[in-house]
Amino acid sequence: MLASVLIGFREALEAALIIGIILAYLIKTKKEKYNNVVYMGITVAIIASIITAILFNVLAGGFEGRAEEIFEGIAMFLAAGILTYMIIWMSKQRNIASDLRQKVSKQLDNGQRYGLFFLSFITVFREGVETVLFLGAAKIVGESENNLVGALIGIMFAVFIGYLMFVGSKHIKIKKFFSVTSLLLMLFAAGLLAHGVHEFQEASIIPIVQEHVWDINPAINTDGSYPLLHEKGVVGSLLKGLLGYNGNPNLLEVIIWMFYLIGMLAFYYKK
Template structure:
């Protein structure tokens, strides 16, 4: 439940902040007559996200046996890649997110603003569907649903408070803290995705169990189940799973150290 809460809280807040920045910029530039295009683009994106959720669930229930393991493994790996790319992008942009969105708004007319709002919110919505779908494969569906609704509700309140008290809000620290959790969650997704592909016979096992500590923390017990849903805990991982888990952190570390577009421009200027 906590993992789904954090996912929808983070994704929802990003979507609401993007729309809020667009609307705020239209107010500043006295172009509020274009607000309706932003609202309609946002509304259509929400509908599109709900359709994507239905399609994802319909696809998920179609698979059984080896195909189900293959589907789940691929979904987890794709979710881990997208989630990580989002975290790295946010870390590179840092203080420039607001200015980046304003640059995109400049010069855009009605349908351009509609498309910007639609694509921005739809991207967050599709990501949320994918991340929640991957999370649901490690825990109960009801817990994921309740956590997701709670996270989305809280994100609406926080987004409102951010714009009302923006001068006293430090979003950078918030995104840094949530990024740490999401990196841990994505690492677990990557390792568990490999586990599912091994079950499907796509990835070789090599060494089946590097260690077995289920007698200490049973992955099927209460605490172990929580750790599994949050961090992808496995009490008896294979060698490839361990290498994937460690390799993921190395890859993220490298990705976070590579300078973003703005830093590169500043260096060469």
């Protein structure tokens, strides 16, 4: 559930920051009459995101056996790829506020209300689609039924933080915030890749090479419950959903996890 809180918070805050910059610019330039265009874009994007979530769940529930394993493997790889792109993109954004203001100014100077609508729509819808995909991946990895609740908690908190920043009553070091969350998302993406490899191995597409490099899962309790640190226990399942924790990984899963994380950390700190 913690992974879904982080995902919902990160994605919603990114959208809230961008929308906040747009609205603040409209107020500063005394063009509040265009606020409704922004609100309409947000509303349509939320509806489109909900429809996307429904379609994703219908599609995900339509597979069984090997087809389900292949679908889940593809979903893992796709989610990890988008996460990686998002982390890299954010690391390169130095003047996001000024760039956005220029885009809004250009749309308004040309009298393109639809351009402002599309900018608002695509900002929220992009984050919505990413959230749907990431939550789907987190559910597959962590097998948690509370992902929706966690995501809603994260989204509500992000909207609250975004509102405080918009009204100017609270200042947050955005760069530092995204640096911390980016590191957590790197761990999450590494876990997704490793789990994607596992799914393709289950489907006999990728060879296992060596089973169980280590096995640190505690023995199951006599009453059939799982110990806290077992990957299916309370703490273990939390770490599995958030960081891709695996108590008994095979060799290829370990290699993929380590190479991805080392490569991303080297890139990020170089930047």
